Amino acid sequence: MMDFFRRRKNKYISLVLLLCLIILLLAGCWDRTEVNDLAIILATGVDISKNKEIELSVQVFIPKPAEGGQQGGVSSGSTSSQTLVRSAEGVTIADAMSRLQEKLTRRIFWGQNEVLIIGEKLAKKGIGDQIDFWMGHTDPRERADVFVSMDSAKEVLESMPELERDAAKQLSKLVDSQIGVKVTVKDLSEMLTGDSSAAVIPWVAKMSPSNLEVNEGKNIPFIKGSAVLKGDKMVGRLSDKESRGILWPRNEMKSGIITISLKDEKGFVSLNLLRSHNQLIPKISNGNWSIMVKTDTDLEVIQNTTNLNLLNLKSSKKVKRMVVQEIEERERLTLSKARKKMNADIFGFAGAFHRDYPGTWKRKKNEWSEIFRKVDVTFDTKVNIRRTGLSNEKAKKGGGE
């Protein structure tokens, strides 16, 4: 540095630099916040209150210092919760946010908010404004997972799962397992503003306490299918099985186990999904809109209780045929429900048509809702069984000897 100054031999440059440094000191620290002064939000719920206002509930982390100072990391079976739930009402979310701040001593910190739960009532009324606000606001994460809950969102937040730290963790872990749909705020915003303007969001329901042998009041939130949105309003629900059917055409199927039974054989074959690639191939000819759902999957056999030897080409083909049938059936089930009951294009057919036929799409865009009902959907499913394992007929017989 010194060398630099000397070489220039210019006092003024060094003077100006010095002044710049002083300016930095003047501006310093104004937005500094210690972790101690933050109310870290783990999850947020949005409901409609009785007064028809927006009710914003947040789950705040209580940074209780580790007990005893020694091995505090794991609080063994402590009954007291590590989080608390606060809520505030307001005309808009922004309004509710500022009201909420009044109720908390620490600055609300949205940066770690990983879960956004929307109450069913609000979802039915329309969530466009809320999502819009969420995307526009700089603090909250766009990658927070979105859920629609059967009960009020606040109730879900207050529930106390046993295995996980809190409801927020419970829900985000459930969707991370990739068995159902996983939708983030960003995804949702994209889906709603996209061509099909329809979306699926995981549906949260309470697991009833009696089933789980837990204490009353300790409801545990679980994912049960998904909610379907059209425009920005919720129009219906899909069951667990139907929700999984969406994953194939949307190319989101990453893991899962398919169990099939054969007509002329006793027992079942379970197959584990290794890879799956899906493609929508749209076609418009003579005004007929059709789309082909192309699926290419790799599976491995993990259990075989039938007497079939899967190393045999013939029986292997039989199983393959059944798997294809199974997959297509699932897709068909979801499709028919989405088309007939809700008329919501949750598969993203609209986008596929837009990409391949931009001209036609521009003209027919406004009629899409009608066209969607009439689109001819065909399935082309290719199944490869990569590994059959040792679970064949011989192994079973060997055990009997």
Added chain:
Amino acid sequence: MNYFKHKKNKGYRFPSQQITETLSKLPNIPINLDLNQNIELLKSAYTDCSDVVFREFTIGARTKAALIYIDGLSNTQEIDQQVLMPLVQLESFDPGTSIENVSKKLAVSDVLVIHTITDVIKQISIGNPVILINNKIKGISIGLPKWEKRGIEDPVAESVIRGPREGFVETLRVNTSLLRRKIRHPALKMKQMTIGKFTETQVIIAYIDGIASNTLIKEVTNRLERIEIDGILESGYIEEMIEDDPFSPFPQVLSTERPDVAASSLLEGRVVILIDGTPFTLIAPCTFASLLQAPEDYYNRFLISTFIRWLRYLFFFIALLAPSAYVAILTYHQEMVPASLLLTIAQSREQIPFPALIEAFIMEITFEALREAGIRLPKQVGAAVSIVGALVIGQAATTAGLVSSAMVMVVAITGVASFLLPRYAAGIAIRMLRFPIMILSGILGLLGVMLGIIAIVVHLCTIRSFGVPYLNSMAPLKIHNLKDVLIRAPWWAMNTLPESSSTELGNLHRQPHDQKPDPSKGGD
């Protein structure tokens, strides 16, 4: 900066004149014919010097002579046997015998004929006894110095698992012999000069003729000749007088107490400056990359060396940035921390009364103090300090609620990281730079950290060491030079010398190509 310059120029001449006045009392006159006058002159120069011995004797019963030496610097036993005995026992001595012929009679290997009183003083002071004979205008200096020396030991500051275990010592001759034993070729030159008005310290510039560039040798010689100082007690004096940018925190001259490091630097075309009285020799030029090269890198197999070198690079950044990154992220960018980690940190920080910056400062300063205390204290007390230190930095600070356990972790990693730098001087520079960056991070967050890094990089780009850019082979980028920076190339691929040293001679080849061991080369 003009301010410093002016002050230096004005204040410089004044004390230097004073010193020359004192020294001018020492007569620079030829040796007188009259022995008594010579002795008077010398005795007046050595007034109140109880350690100077004047031994007068006669050669061949008539000719008066005197032996002058400093007690403790010369080998008196040898002088008695090889010099005094033959001369005193001489039956007859022709007064006309030339001094050269007298010296031929002495059974001593190193004998020098001298002409002036100044020479006499010089020879005495380096431990060579001088014989003056009446009616002769020349004297004989006898090379029989002897004083207590430390044995050659394992270098403490630069120890290795694999590699030579010998280190330089305080005696210059021993050090040159250590170098000469590694490089036997006559191309290894050792130019000698004396620096320091009072200490008259002997300094040797060593280089390999034909590898080190002539401009570099000239530049080093010039800078050393420019030094006018009253005394040199350690190589640090010289280092500060010859470095390019005295205000830079980074060392621009390497120092080492390992002969093997000095030898390898010589082979790379660098210049080694050996100084009497210290085991630390200087190596010039020095580049940033060489601060991160340990001697052992070259003795271990190259894959392992490369891995360790990368580990060192990583920890270089940790040593520099870990506390500031922690402070910046925790006070400005909480959203960057993974959620569950933030919750844990929030838990441990809940009862801490200080802001993260202050917390980091407390811990870092404590750590630096402990480190410093550990060096200064005698070994017996050192153990106590480390126990107390471990308590202060570790458990107690956390339990007392002064610092969070996460901070302890950060400080511990930073401490370990700073010890990973093989050059002590570089480690200190990094430790020092850590603090301004911490302040910047406390004021501006990660932006401040980036500003700090940019400032350091700009600074590193501007400085040079003896005409070689400090970041040489990285900036300016020379890809073939990265063989000893990015990786440690195997010896059979280390075919050219680094360009930094041999700029005018081009890229010298140090060995023929294609020496990779291979069964097809036969011999088995």
